Amino acid sequence: MRSDALRRRENILRVARELFAERGAQIAMETIAEASGVGIGTLYRNFADRLALVEEVTLVMLEDIRSASQQAIERLDANEAEGWDVLLDSLIEQNLGALSEALGLQLPKKVSPRILEAQAEASRTLNSALGLAKNAQLVRADISGLELIATVGSITRPMPRAFSNSQPGLEERIVQIMRDGLRPQPAQN
Template sequence: MRSDALRRRELILRTARQLFAEHGANIAMESIADASNVGIGTLYRNFAARPELVEEVTLDMLQDVKSAAEQTVDRLGQHDLTAWDEFLETLIKLNLGALSEALGVQLPATVGGRIMDLQRTTVKVVNEALELAKQENLIRQDITGNELITGIGIVTRPLPRAFAKAAPGLSQRLTRIMMDGMKPNPSLHPATPAGS
């Protein structure tokens, strides 16, 4: 694929991802084409039908999580402790909750092998990063990888409009509360006395 065609495909993919998160995966394909500044024919040349686009957005999201987790594993392996908080912030910015909700409606009941394979490797790397964070006492010892991703997914789901309008900033506050709740709990894991 030529570099300009590849850039156009990536733009469509990123635009679809953003629109899916904001409006759901049922958004008109024409709206995705318009927001991507391409014609509808170009959109369909890149993604023959909505299920293909939904699958590619899902793969793109999983790849972003996997890449962020791999970087975190590398950095924590070098004792760069800032990596963990940056990883959590990246997961929040990926808008996992909104995307998962939107994509879940459109994905077929039997998810394809490409998604399942990438999901398995992504979970493995997230768990590696989590274990390194536990070794460095950056996160509570009792949290699992599934709880971590599910928790972030829940707090990044869009609030109902009435809540969002009545309490601006509520999503960010709830996210911060959840992040604070994942920090190590000294009452569960008392420090070892000096000299023991």
């Protein structure tokens, strides 16, 4: 049962992450439970309250950033320039923004030490990757890991329907603008 329970817990986390991303931070706990195929009691047995769930999902997200950065480092070290694009794609695909939206709005003033630590670790690794990419002229020199995350996060949040309804593929165009903004920039006069 140990492994059973663990699997269930992991599943709740995965489902919660998706729902936060797709339907916003206000998604009802009951909806998350239902979508996870468990009772509301089980959800609360695994995560003491909404904030606890939010924090766990955040940790997963930060770990994903760290691990994607680590892979990028390895490829960039091997002079594979596409390592950078893969990292960027990965950050974008994670729905990083939608998620951090959901999370950020409800994390309390005092962010927990576990999150701070994971955030520091993710930043550190991402900055290493960024350093290599900058050396390879793949990205503008004046951007930090945190700024990159915040930028990707801003761009990948769910779009107001009034906009996204009007033009299919709108999200992709915005991503393209961001990609261009991230490139090494010509000197301004």
